[in-house]
Amino acid sequence: xxxxxxKKLIISSLNSDADCAGISRKLEEEGVSYNFSKxxxxxxxxxxxxxxxxxxxxxxxVKYMNFAFYRVALTGVAAIVIxxxxxxxxxxxxxxxxxxxxxxxxxxxIVCLLTxx
Amino acid sequence: xxxxxxxxxxxxxxxxxxxxxxKGAFGEIVNRYQRLVARTVKGMLGDSVFAEDIGQEVFxxxxxxxxxxxxxxxxxxxxxxxAVNLTLNEIKxxxxxxxxxxxxxxxxxxxxxxxxxxxxxxxxxxxxxxxALMAMDPKFRIIVTMRMLQGYSTKETAEIxxxxxxxxxxxxxxxxxxxxxxxxxx
Numbered sequence: 110x111x112x113x114x115x116k117k118l119i120i121s122s123l124n125s126d127a128d129c130a131g132i133s134r135k136l137e138e139e140g141v142s143y144n145f146s147k148x149x150x151x152x153x154x155x156x157x158x159x160x161x162x163x164x165x166x167x168x169x170x171v172k173y174m175n176f177a178f179y180r181v182a183l184t185g186v187a188a189i190v191i192x193x194x195x196x197x198x199x200x201x202x203x204x205x206x207x208x209x210x211x212x213x214x215x216x217x218x219i220v221c222l223l224t225x226x
Numbered sequence: 227x228x229x230x231x232x233x234x235x236x237x238x239x240x241x242x243x244x245x246x247x248x249k250g251a252f253g254e255i256v257n258r259y260q261r262l263v264a265r266t267v268k269g270m271l272g273d274s275v276f277a278e279d280i281g282q283e284v285f286x287x288x289x290x291x292x293x294x295x296x297x298x299x300x301x302x303x304x305x306x307x308x309a310v311n312l313t314l315n316e317i318k319x320x321x322x323x324x325x326x327x328x329x330x331x332x333x334x335x336x337x338x339x340x341x342x343x344x345x346x347x348x349x350x351x352x353x354x355x356x357x358a359l360m361a362m363d364p365k366f367r368i369i370v371t372m373r374m375l376q377g378y379s380t381k382e383t384a385e386i387x388x389x390x391x392x393x394x395x396x397x398x399x400x401x402x403x404x405x406x407x408x409x410x411x412x
Contacts, residue, residue, distance in 0.1 A: 115350070123399075144260070
């Protein structure tokens with residue numbers, strides 16, 4: 110088919126009563142064909158199904174993070190409780206002074222605590 | 227026959243198997259319809275890497291929306307609608323992007339690759355079709371792609387593009403006029 114015939118065929122495909130299926134078949138025979146690369150299907154399947162694996166990994170990571178958070182939080186709470194009990198046993202009370210390690214509330218003691226003198 | 231037509235029951239089984247996570251079944255759907263998608267996407271965007279990416283996106287979208295497919299229309303029509311929407315979105319996106327640069331860049335946003343093994347005559351036919359398509363206004367180009375490359379009737383074209391038949395008919399005659407002018411220069 111020469112160039113002129115190809116052009117006529119293209120234009121005729123837009124006639125309202127055209128045999129479009131026939132025209133597209135003829136054009137394909139003349140080399141007007143489209144296709145994707147060889148591994149097109151494999152790439153899609155890899156994208157779709159490896160995406161599932163990465164989502165699973167993400168979910169597992171979040172799960173482990175939650176677990177780690179609870180462990181750290183529980184350890185922290187246990188340490189605070191032990192600290193409070195030891196302060197109570199040593200000082201005999203749980204007042205602010207006993208927390209700060211001060212015997213009284215005078216300014217000199219605070220200055221002493223802050224400056225170390 | 228260009229149009230892919232398969233047994234509806236078989237298609238339904240493939241869809242159901244894909245929904246159950248059967249990789250092989252979805253692979254079969256991709257194999258069956260990749261040429262159909264290639265004609266729309268490459269016909270509209272040119273034979274470029276971008277077209278390949280949009281093609282992949284079509285099937286990925288299809289996979290995620292398979293549960294919405296009720297089997298009322300053919301699977302090919304459903305896939306074609308996804309392909310048309312994604313391609314038109316990509317054209318709009320490119321238009322916005324390239325409008326920030328020169329007019330020259332705007333004209334260079336489409337590429338062609340013609341297979342080396344094709345004879346001179348076959349290469350010429352492919353070149354004429356691609357050049358003519360790319361020179362067209364996208365709203366006419368989609369009509370020409372559906373008719374000339376996919377072989378759809380006016381009614382089928384209207385159904386896929388979600389347009390009234392009357393609109394398709396009027397666009398057909400305007401597209402034909404534009405195509406005549408373009409082909410005169412080629």
